[in-house]
């Protein structure tokens with residue numbers, strides 16, 4: 103032992119690059135926009151090799167910036183597609199090892215989130231999807247003497263439309279930078295609670311029917327705002343299910359920003375997106391039957407709704 107302090111094992115890179123790739127095939131599908139495929143990944147790229155000088159002397163001449171690693175993820179999604187996470191990571195990893203002699207290896211990781219097409223009238227929709235495997239069904243019963251309230255709902259039901267969503271016409275002031283758009287991704291994680299008017303119902307059948315109605319409306323509505331989508335989802339559920347008195351929603355607007363690939367000489371016609379996790383828009387509203395008697399006690403223990 104010399105007593106000298108030295109650098110041990112190290113790796114570095116960009117973690118959790120959220121990437122959504124939409125692949126459009128205008129020759130397929132029933133609508134004018136064709137059938138879309140969605141691939142949704144969380145990618146981490148880390149390089150290993152000779153990075154001694156950076157750690158010990160602040161010499162960045164061999165440091166492939168983590169920002170460049172992130173850009174490469176997005177550019178490769180455009181250029182090579184994804185296909186499978188394994189194939190995508192292999193292409194990515196080989197690129198860094200081949201491009202930089204001092205990069206001896208690295209670690210590339212991806213999580214892929216599965217999406218299913220939302221069924222509308224029994225047919226899988228061309229460009230509206232629901233994320234599988236995370237939705238939770240919820241229910242609360244409250245009894246107070248002779249009064250019983252049943253509220254039920256769902257949470258963490260993540261849905262996405264890769265077209266059929268616009269947002270424009272909003273006021274502009276000196277703090278407005280958001281561009282108007284006539285074609286954007288609309289994605290949200292639906293939390294909904296609805297109040298039943300009776301305790302003697304086929305709750306399983308109702309849950310399935312209400313959930314399917316909410317999702318089919320999300321899929322079918324050409325949206326001008328998430329607020330409008332929320333209202334139409336509630337309206338459709340109330341119209342189809344007379345045993346539901348009212349429905350409350352909390353829906354984050356899960357923003358997907360188009361990645362600027364121009365610096366890399368690539369166009370990006372709504373194909374490669376940065377899926378931001380925060381901040382997010384948060385849209386909350388109650389949809390109710392006009393003139394109905396309110397039931398504040400039913401909602402007293404369900405926080406976070408208006």
Ligand SMILES: O=c1[nH]c(=O)c2[nH]c(=O)[nH]c2[nH]1
Nearest residue numbers: 269280326327328329355383
């Ligand atoms: O559907 C939307 N509603 C908004 O209120 C809003 N605000 C915003 O910046 N983007 C959006 N999108």
